[in-house]
Amino acid sequence: MPVRLNPNLLPDLLTSIQQSQVNMNAATQQLSSGRSVNQLSDNPAAVATLVGNHSQFAQDDQFLQNIGALQTRLQVSDATLSNVVTVLTRAISIGTEGANGTLSPADRQAVAGEVQGLTSQLLSLANTAYQGTYIFSGTAVTTQPFTLNPATNAVTYNGNTNTTSVQISSGNSINTSVPGSQLFTNATGNAFGALQNLYSSLVSGNNIGQAVVQVNSALSQVGVQRVFYGNALNQINLSQSFLNQEKINLSSQENTLISADPAKAATDFAQAQIANQATLSATGRILNLPTLLDFLK
Numbered sequence: 689m690p691v692r693l694n695p696n697l698l699p700d701l702l703t704s705i706q707q708s709q710v711n712m713n714a715a716t717q718q719l720s721s722g723r724s725v726n727q728l729s730d731n732p733a734a735v736a737t738l739v740g741n742h743s744q745f746a747q748d749d750q751f752l753q754n755i756g757a758l759q760t761r762l763q764v765s766d767a768t769l770s771n772v773v774t775v776l777t778r779a780i781s782i783g784t785e786g787a788n789g790t791l792s793p794a795d796r797q798a799v800a801g802e803v804q805g806l807t808s809q810l811l812s813l814a815n816t817a818y819q820g821t822y823i824f825s826g827t828a829v830t831t832q833p834f835t836l837n838p839a840t841n842a843v844t845y846n847g848n849t850n851t852t853s854v855q856i857s858s859g860n861s862i863n864t865s866v867p868g869s870q871l872f873t874n875a876t877g878n879a880f881g882a883l884q885n886l887y888s889s890l891v892s893g894n895n896i897g898q899a900v901v902q903v904n905s906a907l908s909q910v911g912v913q914r915v916f917y918g919n920a921l922n923q924i925n926l927s928q929s930f931l932n933q934e935k936i937n938l939s940s941q942e943n944t945l946i947s948a949d950p951a952k953a954a955t956d957f958a959q960a961q962i963a964n965q966a967t968l969s970a971t972g973r974i975l976n977l978p979t980l981l982d983f984l985k
Contacts, residue, residue, distance in 0.1 A: 741938045747858070748931045748938075754854050755924045755931075758864060762924070765823050765865060766917040768816045769910060772871075772879070775806050775813070776907040779883055782806075783900035786890045793893065800890035807883045811836055811843065814872050824868035826850045833868040834880075841887075843880035845869045856927045862920055866913050877909025878902075 782799045785791065791799070814824055814834045821829035825847030833847040847868050853861040872879045882902035889899040 738942060741942055745935060745938050748935050751855065751857050752928065752931050755856050755928050758854050758856070758862070759921070759924055759928075761818050761823065761864065762917050762921050764816070764818045766914065766921065768813050768823070769871070769914045769917065772810060772813050772910055773907065773914075775810050776879060776903055776910065779803060779806050779886060779903050780900055780907065783886050783890070783896055783903060787896040787900060796890045796893060800887050803883055803887045803890060807841075807880065807887070810872070810879060810883065814868055822847070823865060824871060826865075826867040826869075827852055834872070841884055843873070843884075845873050856924055857931060860927065862923055863916075866916050871910060871913050872906075874909050874913075877906035879906035879910065882906040 782802055786796055786799055811834055815832055816823055822831065822833050823829075825831050825833035827850040828847045831846050833845060835844050835846060836842075837844065845868055849867045849869055851863045851865060851867065853863050855861045873881070882899065882905065885902055886896070886899040889896040
């Protein structure tokens with residue numbers, strides 16, 4: 689006598705089959721992808737954490753890009769000021785030599801010519817550009833900051849006194865430069881004015897010692913302002929280390945959240961496969977059909 693299908697059993701049988709197939713598919717996907725979370729429904733809490741982590745990771749990448757661009761610019765600025773220190777130190781040496789009274793007028797003229805050369809070097813350094821923009825012109829980065837009037841040998845600052853800042857980590861911004869007027873034409877120490885006075889003093893033989901004092905003041909002013917670049921480089925190096933470590937931590941957390949356990953996934957697959965086969969076999973016997981697939985057709 690043929691076995692009759694109890695209609696009340698069909699929903700439970702289909703649900704059991706579908707669930708075992710879902711479990712098999714999930715285990716298969718974990719084994720193939722190496723991830724325990726492949727879609728939102730796998731672990732909504734983990735996915736929410738991952739979304740936040742990915743956002744933070746992208747933000748850290750942007751901060752590191754900002755740091756990379758700023759770091760080189762600061763290094764170029766600091767190296768330039770190191771050369772400025774060399775120029776002014778040489779000028780002091782020349783002035784000291786000229787002030788000791790042992791040089792003849794001809795010798796003073798010769799060293800005065802060297803001071804002119806140092807002024808030209810200083811002008812070139814003060815007009816240093818990096819990647820097509822001037823580093824000592826404030827925010828007027830496309831304007832050459834200093835120009836020399838050949839008639840008077842006076843140097844004019846053409847930039848501005850503004851500064852810009854760059855964000856290098858969450859809630860942490862840093863200024864990118866010191867305006868050239870603060871470095872080279874400051875009232876506390878005017879490098880160009882001091883060199884011009886030293887030149888004139890050497891030519892005339894008068895007030896050379898006073899001119900040397902002015903150059904020394906200009907050198908001190910450059911040294912004081914140069915501290916900004918050293919501090920800025922230290923700050924961005926610290927931020928760079930922090931951001932790189934945070935990215936490592938985020939990657940580690942992601943790995944912990946979503947990495948599949950291969951042994952567990954294989955066990956889950958085997959169990960789901962056994963459950964699926966058992967359900968199909970039992971259903972086939974109940975329905976008295978060769979296979980459930982025949983019934984579903």
